[in-house]
Amino acid sequence: MKTLSLWIFGLLLIDPTGVLGLHHFPENYVMAERGNSVTLTCNTNFEGPFTWKFAANTVDEAEEIEDFDPMYKQVGKNLIVSDADSPTLGEYSCWSGEERLSSTFLLVEAEEGNNFDSLMKCWAKSYDCTFSCNWAKGLYTAVRLGLGDDCEGRKSCHWVNSSSQHLNGGFQFELSHSLSPYAEETNMLVLTAEAIMNHNILRRTKRFYLRDIIQPESPQIVNCQEMEQEVNVTIAPPSSWSSPHSFFSLEHEIQYKLKDDGREIKVIGSPSVLIPKKISMLRVRSRDPLVLSNWSQWTPWKNVTY
Numbered sequence: 548m549k550t551l552s553l554w555i556f557g558l559l560l561i562d563p564t565g566v567l568g569l570h571h572f573p574e575n576y577v578m579a580e581r582g583n584s585v586t587l588t589c590n591t592n593f594e595g596p597f598t599w600k601f602a603a604n605t606v607d608e609a610e611e612i613e614d615f616d617p618m619y620k621q622v623g624k625n626l627i628v629s630d631a632d633s634p635t636l637g638e639y640s641c642w643s644g645e646e647r648l649s650s651t652f653l654l655v656e657a658e659e660g661n662n663f664d665s666l667m668k669c670w671a672k673s674y675d676c677t678f679s680c681n682w683a684k685g686l687y688t689a690v691r692l693g694l695g696d697d698c699e700g701r702k703s704c705h706w707v708n709s710s711s712q713h714l715n716g717g718f719q720f721e722l723s724h725s726l727s728p729y730a731e732e733t734n735m736l737v738l739t740a741e742a743i744m745n746h747n748i749l750r751r752t753k754r755f756y757l758r759d760i761i762q763p764e765s766p767q768i769v770n771c772q773e774m775e776q777e778v779n780v781t782i783a784p785p786s787s788w789s790s791p792h793s794f795f796s797l798e799h800e801i802q803y804k805l806k807d808d809g810r811e812i813k814v815i816g817s818p819s820v821l822i823p824k825k826i827s828m829l830r831v832r833s834r835d836p837l838v839l840s841n842w843s844q845w846t847p848w849k850n851v852t853y
Contacts, residue, residue: 569652569743570688572706573638576652578748579631589624589641591648597641599626606639631655636746657742657749667740667753670762670841673789674728677721678760680738682709684716687742687749692720698739699752706741724757728789732756761840763788766799766833768849773824778851781819782831785843798836802845803829826851 579585589597599606599621606619606626618635620627628635631653640650666685671678682690691706698704709718724736735754742749764785772779782799789795798817803826805812814820817836822829828850834842 657747682718
């Protein structure tokens with residue numbers, strides 16, 4: 548087994564991805580269950596003899612290691628890997644002499660628990676044609692999202708890669724959908740995520756209605772009009788909210804502090820709200836009252852002076 552250990556160590560030195568992992572999605576890859584047998588195919592029209600390589604070593608060399616059961620079997624254009632696990636994970640390529648015919652990566656399913664919701668959060672600022680998702684910071688070095696049933700079945704998919712890193716160090720995505728904002732939702736959005744960590748790949752699918760992820764941006768405090776006994780606070784929807792506002796309504800919650808004792812009180816109304824006159828400051832947040840969406844973030848506290 549000493550020879551085997553040296554061979555494995557040599558592969559890791561030759562193939563940087565064996566140590567550092569992938570930071571992109573390979574054009575071709577096969578995902579296998581850890582420890583299971585898997586078949587790789589040389590995707591070429593070439594009909595002559597060819598050899599398989601793993602990193603810089605030919606597969607034949609691996610089969611001849613002393614005291615080591617063969618891990619590989621070549622059948623036509625296929626290479627059967629008997630044990631999908633380290634150190635058999637990584638890039639395999641088939642060659643005719645010095646010509647590289649094709650390549651594919653062998654990856655295994657990530658052993659991830661049922662915490663997909665903790666990894667990814669999605670929200671929509673309005674009922675328009677886009678929504679956003681954030682992937683939490685972690686050990687995954689590449690993440691991509693796909694929308695639609697085809698992505699779940701891997702028949703075909705338009706993958707969306709991260710547009711940037713968000714402030715907490717994870718990945719941020721902007722996705723587009725074709726749902727009509729004026730029609731009642733009958734179909735759920737089907738969102739598939741793939742994430743790579745070293746040679747492990749996580750695939751998860753999440754189904755939800757657009758209304759489930761609606762979270763408006765903070766509204767605008769337009770005016771605080773002093774009246775005899777009260778203050779009339781006028782609130783406007785955020786600029787990103789769907790229009791016409793007569794159809795896409797919002798309800799607003801005002802939180803204010805009393806001057807006398809500093810008590811904080813909340814009241815809901817729309818588009819204007821009457822509150823007591825003797826207050827020191829206030830702030831506002833909004834939500835869609837028809838679907839009881841998530842509340843927006845609070846506006847900053849606004850000092851009230853007369």
